[in-house]
Amino acid sequence: MNADERRYRILLESAFVCVYERLNGLHAAVVPAATNPMTNDTVTRRFVLTSIAAAPSLAKNPTPFGEAAYRASPMQAHNQVMTALSSFKPRSQEILRSVLDDKGFRGQIGAAAVRELLRSESETIDSLMLSLLPLASTFSRPPLSKYLVGAVVAGSSGNLYLGANIEIPGQSLGLALHAEQAACANAYMSGETGVIATAVTAAPCGHCRQFLNELSLDGNIRVLRKDAPPAQLSTLLPMAFGPKDLGFTQGALPIREAHLSLLTPSSDGQILAALDAARRAYSPYTNSPSGVALRTSDGRLFVGSYIENAAFNPSLPPLQAALAGLFASGQEPAAISKAILVELEGAKISQLSAARATLSSLAPAVRLEVFAAKRDG
Ligand SMILES: [Zn+2]
16 A cells, blocks of 8 residues: 555545545545544545545546446545636635635635635626636536536625535436526525525526526526626516516515424424424415425534425425535535424425435435424414
């Protein structure tokens, strides 16, 4: 075993990192731990990926890690991130690395970091958003289409949100998450009151235009693409069908919390997180709020609220909303250790079968636990 391989093994054994095949004779492992034995520092998955790819002999000989096309090879994921960062100035790369390495990162770049990036790059917000698209694309998991799509959303707060397309192998295409939906889900779950603009690597599909239409009743979202002038959503979706056509005067944002409580009270943090996500759901057409909370082996929680759509089909299931944050954080679904869904008892529709189908493909060992909620008052 040479020095690089030894280094790799130490890092692999010292962090939670999923590897599914052998690499140069080293066995696969899923090892929950949080300390680098060489430095006693906390080890993040991103740190491990960075270190693995920094090992020259491994970089020259990139053995495929993935057990399936679905899971990104750590080497590949690392290289994609490094390539995406390389187009930025050194100071901007530092800012972005620190954003990505933050344990709470769920695809968001805070307003203060955005201002620093604008100064460092001497760019406008529109061009910065376009520059971030390759980084957003690194979260993409498209085993079916192999088509990497990234999206960056600007929220009213000044924060930016990254998202990418996620396809669920073996399941209905209706369960796929589009990049714009993922970025918007990350904005929604961060409590944004509105979406101002979205940058996308390709023109938004009709499904996403309809999804965005639910976030801004006046169609006043700026859509940015490279090599094309900015366009208003209302221009891209003329004669739109939306909440107003069904008698509603408000869209999905800002979030209006519902008064829900559990039928059987609980003090479990993950169940309460799923309940909180259900309270923040948007379901004016079916009155069926729901929320999901995923726990990963390193103890992190990823929550998702159901976001309904006037045209029904572009509605975003709560599990998919949670997955948008999970993938943006650099986690893989194999890291999910527990999944909880909270739904309104007796609601017109249920997310249970779709969520179970999605999980059966991504984290087959995890059984979705369901808890019923009731409306208060
Ligand atoms: Zn789309």
